[in-house]
Amino acid sequence: MKIDGTHYRSLWWNAEKDVLEIIDQRWLPHDFRVVPVATMQDFADAIYQMRVRGAPLIGATAAYGMALAMAENSSDANMDAAWTFLEKTRPTAINLRWALDRCRAALRPLPESDRAAAALQLAHEIADEDVEINRRIGEHGLALIRDIAAKKPAGEPVRLLTHCNAGWLATVDWGTATSPMYQAHDAGIALHVWVDETRPRNQGALTSWELGKHGVPHTYITDNAGGHLMQHGMVDMVITGTDRTTRRGDVCNKIGTYLKALAAHDNGVPFYVALPSPTIDWTVSGGVAEIPIEERDAQEITHIQGVTEAGEIGTVRVTPEGTPGGNPAFDVTPNRLVTGLITERGVCAASEEGLAALFPDFAQAAE
Numbered sequence: 001m002k003i004d005g006t007h008y009r010s011l012w013w014n015a016e017k018d019v020l021e022i023i024d025q026r027w028l029p030h031d032f033r034v035v036p037v038a039t040m041q042d043f044a045d046a047i048y049q050m051r052v053r054g055a056p057l058i059g060a061t062a063a064y065g066m067a068l069a070m071a072e073n074s075s076d077a078n079m080d081a082a083w084t085f086l087e088k089t090r091p092t093a094i095n096l097r098w099a100l101d102r103c104r105a106a107l108r109p110l111p112e113s114d115r116a117a118a119a120l121q122l123a124h125e126i127a128d129e130d131v132e133i134n135r136r137i138g139e140h141g142l143a144l145i146r147d148i149a150a151k152k153p154a155g156e157p158v159r160l161l162t163h164c165n166a167g168w169l170a171t172v173d174w175g176t177a178t179s180p181m182y183q184a185h186d187a188g189i190a191l192h193v194w195v196d197e198t199r200p201r202n203q204g205a206l207t208s209w210e211l212g213k214h215g216v217p218h219t220y221i222t223d224n225a226g227g228h229l230m231q232h233g234m235v236d237m238v239i240t241g242t243d244r245t246t247r248r249g250d251v252c253n254k255i256g257t258y259l260k261a262l263a264a265h266d267n268g269v270p271f272y273v274a275l276p277s278p279t280i281d282w283t284v285s286g287g288v289a290e291i292p293i294e295e296r297d298a299q300e301i302t303h304i305q306g307v308t309e310a311g312e313i314g315t316v317r318v319t320p321e322g323t324p325g326g327n328p329a330f331d332v333t334p335n336r337l338v339t340g341l342i343t344e345r346g347v348c349a350a351s352e353e354g355l356a357a358l359f360p361d362f363a364q365a366a367e
């Protein structure tokens, strides 16, 4: 999407330097830093430290990591070593394993001499596919927003609530939950987006940064305000992203999503999830029991990063010295709380039948 009139993706290949470059999201929204990802350790650090983050972007990054591995040593052994090294960086977003599996399946049959070029080409394809998938999700989500707008007095904004950042920064471009927002805004539909801060890493600040750069009206709120807003009729639709959705439509997403879904269900507010097909894990059904939830460093919850009045980015401790912290990074929303799944192939019910109807090819392959 555009930053002050200039189009950016969240990562890109610098052909002159023969290296992947990323926006280092650890410093946003206060500082826009582009950095190279030049070694396998750089790739692992970029994913684990959340320099790049968001399920689709993690997958695309891993594909470029496999391309580097093949350029260094295109043997089967190094392919497997790279798969293991990158796959262990973060456990929850299925796109990481999906991308690595796709790369390995495509590269294994090739002569070793062909693998480096093929791996880089495949990484480009995965990145480009993500952009198109998200654009289509936006089109299908736009139709839902347009339906809500049609029932409102002219000019009255459609009021959305979103959790975390499922924006273009969490993907290669467009975002998943934000793609319908951008397309509705560009279509002239009045919007207002309630943006959950999303403790502890405050990805809501990234969403606010994105929406601000695109001119989409929004308000940054505490994670605990959404239920109150819904009780007072101030939310027309909740839309979030996902890091892994099961074959029956259970949705794993940033911690706190489940609580938003409960509040939406209790107040009759539609709760939609933007779901690119690579984020569907066809091998699992019961999300709460089967999806591994990443436990991140306690310091992410005992401390917080921000910018001082002097413009310096710093971190402060918000708890007493030595307070233990608990930091599960995701939770699972059961499909019964999900109104619908917005995929690149259309909107479906959060059910095995709904997903199989849109993706018969994938559902059958997984059997």
Ligand SMILES: CSC[C@H]1O[C@H](OP(=O)(O)O)[C@H](O)[C@@H]1O
Pocket (backbone or CB within 6 Å): 053, 054, 055, 056, 163, 164, 165, 166, 167, 170, 171, 175, 176, 177, 203, 240, 241, 242, 243, 253, 254, 255, 329
């Ligand atoms: C479009 S997927 C975005 C998804 O990823 C985020 O997690 P993280 O920031 O930890 O990578 C969050 O769950 C978003 O909904």
